[in-house]
Amino acid sequence: MASMKRSLLVALWFVFLTFPLMVVKVNTLKNTVEWRWLNMLWVFVGALVLHQFWCWALDKRQKSRKKAELEEGLETDLNIGQRLLREPKLYRPFLVGLAAVALLFPWVLDVYQVNIMVLALIFVVLGLGLNITVGLAGLLDLGYVAFFAVGAYSYALINQHFPALGFWSCLPIGGLIGAFFGIVLGFPILRLRGDYLAIVTLGFGSIAKIVIENWEE
Template sequence: MPPVTRHLLHAGGLALWFMLLALPLLAVRVDTLHNVVEWRWENLLWVGSGTFALALLWRLRAAWRRSGHLAAAPAAPGRLAAFGTRLFDEPRLYRPVLGAILAAALIFPWLADTYQVNILGLALIFVVLGLGLNITVGLAGLLDLGYIAFFAVGAYCYALLNTRFGLGFWPCLPLGGLAGACCGLLLGFPILRLRGDYLAIVTLGFGSIARIVLENWDEVSGGAQGIAGVARPGLFGAEFGLAGMTTYLYYLLLGLVALTVFVTRRLQHSRVGRAWVALREDEIACAAMGVDVARTKLSAYACGAFWAGLVGVIFAARNTYINPNSFTFMESALVLSIVVLGGMGSIVGVVLAALALVLLPEYLRALAEYRMLVFGAVMVAMMILRPQGLVIARRRRYRREGDA
């Protein structure tokens, strides 16, 4: 068979397969008003021809490269990658970039409207959650599928203290973080000996238990109705309008993100952080080198949960109303995707992934019912093209005293 025919057949097969996959989603629509089924074959045609063209292009490109026509091409990405590593290594290069990003983040509320500031604020919440889970999963390698429970602990901690005892936002902020950390310790103790799949199952269970308790403990948590009338954060008694409050919360979250990045960076390159990574790499060797494995695991859980608790307080204050629906497994999975997509253990990667995963579905609202489909496709493409994550965590290089 000549190669061209083979390419065509392959692309055609792929197109048929995608049309079959997309059939229930894109072609069939049940019109509940008139109780009829609408068939939209033209959608299927679009999917088919699009897939066909893309698959053909992909195969031709691969064949082209094999035959040596594109031999010079890899040089360009190579140089780009080299620039990427230099960007992370040299303060001379990354300081101005960091400064520019910070400046852009600072003036953002004055350029964009309240809606934009609001969703960016939501994204920042997930940045903090991602950075927190990055400690537990990315650095220490302890899978946690119920992470959002700690976020709920922080949120309910503030909501209860505020509505029942009239405590303000600022004293509650550290309390929420501490409550999260304590719950992290509580969860940590029973699962010290678990690993891999078992750890995943238990943490998944913990996440579900937390939500079920919140849903059913009517006297304390308000049950499924949640808690309303939570006070917004104050600032020396200043009054804010809706737009002003959004901006204020945005800056608050920006500050928290900066604090989280600063603290996790310090921790990562310290005695404690090295022990976390060593634990991820080899638990037995870690214990043989004199690391108290139990203590190291607990500290990783507590540190991760601390940030979730802290940002949970801000979440409650921002929404003024919380109920158990904000803390489902979907949120845990989202935060975990942020860590995996960003690149385990990489702070820059987690920040980028959090922004992408929260903002993408928001901006895809234009695509209405397909936005989750596109979102899923992006995730799948990402995992195929770059399974290590957006940014690969790089190990720090240490210099001796006196060396340049």
């Protein structure tokens, strides 16, 4: 009963978080707003079922935990993410389910919703990269997004002027160009730290913005 109550609260919270993405569809060309209430129902049911499965998997794992591990307390302080990675019985079904959702997503929802989720995942990747740069490496990079902008704009130009290459050829080329600019800028400033690195990367970000905005001129 407590597990079901917790699952209901999680599902409601997930509906609240995804409401702007899944329910509201804004058409800026026609100045219209479309409310898709059925999506909210699917989000609620999906979150409820997934949370129930998650609770069942954790409960099953807790019951099957070995006595030695309980005595030593090796896994008592692990969070949910660490538990998922350490237990094959949990992360394998999770990865399979995640892959199934990713494969079915473009076929179940419309192009607008797919574009929204792609944009959201792009920002997730940017956040992960920034976490590595600032959090793990300790580098104060204020122009981090400029390398993403260089790669994205390079892909757009290549795809526009060389349409015969196609999407899957232009995309890695744009990524390689962005990585190349990162390496070119990175070598001269390897010894910089703190505010000095922040100033250099911020300057590169401003330069990239100005160049992109005035490209046609």
